[in-house]
Amino acid sequence: MRKDAHGTTPAQPPPAKLQRALLRWYDAEKRDLPWRGTKDPYSIWLSEVMLQQTRVDTVRPYYQRFMETYPTVFALAEAPLERVLGDWSGLGYYRRARMLHAGAQQIVRDFGGELPREVEALRSITGIGPYTAGAVASIAFDVRAPLVDGNVARVLARIFGVEEDVRGGAGRARIWQIAESILPQERAGDFNQALMELGATVCSPSSPRCGPCPVRGMCVAFASGEPERLPNMAPKAKPRPWKRAALVATLGADRVLLARRKRDLLFGGLWEPPTLDASNDRDEGDGARLLALAGVKAEVPVRAGEITHVLSHRKMTVEVYRAELRSAHATLGQNQAGASLDEGDGEYDAIEVVARTSAMRRGMSTLARKVLRAGGIEVNMGRSEGEATK
DNA sequence: AAAACGGGGTC
DNA sequence: GACCCAGTTTT
Numbered sequence: 375m376r377k378d379a380h381g382t383t384p385a386q387p388p389p390a391k392l393q394r395a396l397l398r399w400y401d402a403e404k405r406d407l408p409w410r411g412t413k414d415p416y417s418i419w420l421s422e423v424m425l426q427q428t429r430v431d432t433v434r435p436y437y438q439r440f441m442e443t444y445p446t447v448f449a450l451a452e453a454p455l456e457r458v459l460g461d462w463s464g465l466g467y468y469r470r471a472r473m474l475h476a477g478a479q480q481i482v483r484d485f486g487g488e489l490p491r492e493v494e495a496l497r498s499i500t501g502i503g504p505y506t507a508g509a510v511a512s513i514a515f516d517v518r519a520p521l522v523d524g525n526v527a528r529v530l531a532r533i534f535g536v537e538e539d540v541r542g543g544a545g546r547a548r549i550w551q552i553a554e555s556i557l558p559q560e561r562a563g564d565f566n567q568a569l570m571e572l573g574a575t576v577c578s579p580s581s582p583r584c585g586p587c588p589v590r591g592m593c594v595a596f597a598s599g600e601p602e603r604l605p606n607m608a609p610k611a612k613p614r615p616w617k618r619a620a621l622v623a624t625l626g627a628d629r630v631l632l633a634r635r636k637r638d639l640l641f642g643g644l645w646e647p648p649t650l651d652a653s654n655d656r657d658e659g660d661g662a663r664l665l666a667l668a669g670v671k672a673e674v675p676v677r678a679g680e681i682t683h684v685l686s687h688r689k690m691t692v693e694v695y696r697a698e699l700r701s702a703h704a705t706l707g708q709n710q711a712g713a714s715l716d717e718g719d720g721e722y723d724a725i726e727v728v729a730r731t732s733a734m735r736r737g738m739s740t741l742a743r744k745v746l747r748a749g750g751i752e753v754n755m756g757r758s759e760g761e762a763t764k
Numbered sequence: 765a766a767a768a769c770g771g772g773g774t775c
Numbered sequence: 776g777a778c779c780c781a782g783t784t785t786t
Contacts, residue, residue: 426782429772466770469784503783524781543765579780 392533392589393558393565399588400568405430405575408437410567415489415514416447422509423474423501427467430574436465447487451478473501491515504550513563520553521566522546525573531605532577535594540605577601 404410407430409421420440424433443461444450450458455475462471477499481489489510490496496507508521522530527540527549534552538545558565576587582601584590595601 423782427770427780429780432772464771466772467782469769470782473783501783505782527781 388592389556389558392556392592395588395592396568396572397558397561397564400564400571403575404567404571408434408441413514415491415510416450417441418514419477419489419502419506419510420474422506422513423470424465426470426506428465432465436462447478447481447489450475451482451487470501477501489514491517493517493519509566512557512566516561516563518557518559518562520550520557521570522550522553523570525570525577526553526566528579528605529569529573529577532582532595532601533589533593535598536604537606539607541607545606 409417412418421433421437424437424440439461444453444458453475455472458475459468459471462468465471480499481487484498485495489499491511491514493507493511496502496510497504502510505521505523508519511517511519512521527546530536530549530552531540531545536545536548536552538548540546540549553566553569556565572587572589576583580602582595584593584596584601587593587596590596593601595604
């Protein structure tokens, strides 16, 4: 059984109680939106597609205009794509409009102009993914189909105390499983909308207004005192800054290019295979020269704050990194003269080509391979220089 | 798994 | 002005 941070087992809200509380709240508090109060599957499909990645207030006028211009799936299917795109203009994500148009034609061709009621059939329509299929099935047809969007994921993660990353595989699957398990027999569509409405108006991402929340009494996150701590969103795909790395590989099997870091830098005075920040203009000086010397033009993505040992390509702490660099330094010999570089504000003040020790061999070739491949360059390690092929 | 997709919002 | 938002398709 899963335990929370306090080592206790979170109580699972009884579905019946949750269903009653949410539906009751929804009936009383739901916003009056143009696509509410219709059961027309086409209207609901249209509104759901428009609402993908788009705020309610932005969608509102577009929805009303579309319903006037294209009142039926046939009208939409027969309209020229150019006109549909024109009417979509300003909503963004124009692929949605293309898929909507193609989907309408598909519905006319494959389903006689009627949207199917089953999730599986809906999923076959272009532009209808897991969320939209659940939305149309449940809202238009009251099929007991679950649905998960960003709001639902947040609300359910909080109520049920889901600690797993709701974007990742396990957490995502768990949210969908919960969403299905709590669906009422009746009014599945309203229940799904209640979850989304709660997320949109009460259970907001950063500062949920738990006061008026109809289900705070059965909410694990509320009980924890820090409801905003959930859901856990995995470290959002961190943008990976690009670094250019000049490497030893193309100097051949037995030689290594090293550069001495300037004294006032981190690891100052130590030698390392030069790694250069390509996003930094300063590297135009030393950097370009080092790259030319190494004969390598490749880029490798490096995560900010992460230290990758340039000799072994192992991830490590700063302390270990420093120790290993010192050790490499000692191995190479402090009396290596080193060709001095012109004064610049780059990171290095000297370069040297030295014999590659056996201790370096494996790590370096691994690193070289990786970096060169990242740069779109195929390598044949162990061969003489110049044999790297595209 | 991750990027691309387009606007608009917030901090 | 960078950062965040959130489904579907594509790679």
